[in-house]
Amino acid sequence: MAARRMVVIGGDATGMSAASQARRLKKPDELEIVAFERGRFSSYSACGIPYWVGGDVTERDALIARSPEEHRSRDIDLRMRTEAVELDVPGQRVRVREETGGEHWVGYDELVLATGAVPVRPPLPGIDAEGVHGVQTLEDGQRLIDALEQRVESGGAPRAEGGEARRAVVVGAGYIGVEMAEAFVKRGYSVTVLEKGEQPMSTLDPDMGALVHEAMCGLGIETVLGAAVTEIRTDAQGRARAVVTEDAEYPADVVVLGLGVRPATELAREAGLPLGESGGLRTDLAMRVRGHENIWAGGDCVEVLNLVSGRPQHVALGTHANKHGQIIGANIGGGYATFPGVVGTAVSKVCDLEIARTGLLEAQAAAVGLRFESVLIKSTTRAGYYPGTAPIHVKMIAELRSGRLLGVQIVGREHAGKRVDIAAVALHAGMTVEQMTCLDLGYAPPFSPVWDPVLVAARKAAAAVR
Template sequence: MGPARTAGHARPIGHTEGRGAVSAARRMVVVGGDAAGMSAAAQARRLLSADELEIIAFERGDDTSYSACGIPYWVAGDVEERDDLVARSPEEHRRRGLDVRTRTEVIALDPDRSRVRTRDAGGTEEWHGYDDLVIATGATPLRPPIPGIDAEGVYGVQDLADGEALRKAVSRLAPDGPGGEGGAGSPPRAVVIGAGYIGIEMAEAMVRRGFRVTLVDRAPEPMTTLDPDMGTLVREAMNAMGIETVMGRAVTEIETGEDGAVRAVRTADSRHPADLVVLGLGTSPRTALAEAAGLPLGESGGLLTDRAMQVRGHRHIWAGGDCVEVEHRLTGMTRHIPLGTHANKHGQIIGSNIAGEYATFPGVVGTAVSKVCELEIARSGLLEAEATEAGLQYVTVTVEATSRAGYYPGARPMHVKMLAERRTGRLLGAQIVGREVAAKRVDVVATALTAGMTVTDIVMLDLGYAPPFSPTYDPVQVAARKAAAAVRAAG
């Protein structure tokens, strides 16, 4: 199904409901004021005037178009001010012709009558009709029912309000402030629950603010977005940084004192004192409204769309960002991969299509990068388990190379693991763990995956070389050369 041709769409019943007079313009309603939603609204406004398209965006919080990905670096002190993380405030959007209504939550969707129901901060509820609806509700942080998880001193990092609360707590407990459980002058203790991207980034933030850090996760190795052998490298590096890693242990309780504040985190066989606890357990698509409205969801609970970002089977409903599942280009399967890069692209595509142009989202190859202190971590393509699930036969190789020519000052070791399809040699994925300029080398991998290149093709790429930047063969090419040999040996 292609993008909707909205010019001939009949004005829905109830279009005049809600505040304001009847408008002759078509109406676009956006649910969610962050990356996908506001990108869609801004793109549609660039292409159509207010006389042609009325745009209303509902956001239940105070902020729009902010970088949740930047919160760990704000807490760490790399980013100074809260507003530095805001790309465009509600007022800035309003000056550009968008009707942005903050502190207004959408509480129901009614696709049959093309309308949404909202509740504002004062408790007033209204129905608002639409010609096109954009669902950009984002994701919900996982918060399992652990005893004590709602105690004072337990922090999430989903939005700017979360980040602000955590930053204040960190500043109060930091070494130049009151001491932690160990007494005045001793390093305060932070326990981070969850060893994914947010978990390791928050562990870094706590280390840099002078905390003694413990990272707890039920998985056997950190970073389940890597194969376990590469996750081991991450764990060993974090241990060398002074971060205690407690792996393969599920949290059973967050212990509190008589004052109700956090004191420790417990597993089945251990207790870890804590002055504060940070939750980094990942997210799930925020799609309860969509589910209640009967919209189609995938295995992870994310909305299912076509390539034009229209919700499947619903001609004038669109969805993008962390609330949708995206197609993986290597397998054709849909996955929930919440990233700001995808969300902004989804918004651009939705806004263009609503404005009568044509745009599609081709899918993803699963690229992501992160860091913990000096250690850089990257992946693109498939892990071994994902390749097996897709029914692919493959070979794997792991190499250790250096970031620069070995004789050049500052050369640092880098591990690259690569998967290639048996017989064809088609690249299936790669993971990189190293220091200094390691992570962004994954962009070569992402480009090669998108182009359907073989590992032999990668070996012969004309990449830039000079001793300060790379060995004669870049580490990605070293891995590709070894993978090509493994493909030949496999027959």
């Protein structure tokens, strides 16, 4: 009996996790695994790219978890620089294009879509000019670093004529935007962040975003709000030289786009597979594409269920992508696994400012018809008398009457951000803020005040919803 064939489109987190897990469960004579990756790298940490650009990570290969050769040594036929260009769902086959330009069809018994996400790139004049960079893939990061180092070698950075610092303009103040701002600060650039919204970090409520804005300005990062970009202005050689908004022009030696991402689901859309409102593929709990028994999808190209709101949403995070791959591989390999959903946890930083959130924002809670109270407290990361203590702000949102925890946002200095995990566990458990006040958290002066800031917020929220 011939081996069944598992075809994977996408050679990063979800795709290769699925392939690896399936291989652990099935031998090559039972399951042939073929994976296609259009890029030059496999199984890498895209989340680490800003820290590589900023110099915290010194080697590109430190971000690569497993090379193509390592995958092949485990009987996974990973074909690099090969792009899937068409799906024939009734015929159970994929048309692929090789680096040479040649195309052919490959049949499958099980298909895994792990196509990821693509950066939002608005159709503005100059958006594709030399010197304008995205940072979604390892290749993007390599191109940016090569460009920066080329300027250093030519005497062009980090100082311009007259001794002025070279200028980096980051468009967008979301996670990638603030992380790239930090990377350029570390490289000695003068940094301007342009954000069209009311505050940086639209993943926070505006009052918490205002704390981020204040801190970024204090770090020497010019952060301009309400700045809708209209054009990337270029020089005679076609290289980006300034970013233009409706109100001003900002000179730039390098421009980075941090406008978020959207699911890369063009193949799926053309094949008639079901997509949600965000454009992400719709799957069941086993990560099987709805209505298709032998097509699976995971990672940044799918929608997931938000366990707090009960609504589907698009969440592009490597943590979920790897879990999805493990679940898909287990199910294809004959086991059984499910992915129940997320609570929307994320953490980031810009220089020494840590930013975290989990659960719902006020606007999200209101959108699903929840009535709630919000509280905001200021505390310290350690006992107030202990050296190195730093400020921390915690915002907590709880449902009226029931007291159910709905969301937490944290902005603070060192040791602030990871406290969000306390709230993430509480959300998964469906806890009330009253129940949270009795959590047995670790205490010692170097780590926390007697009342941890999260518990202080819980006490205040409990009083507010009674």
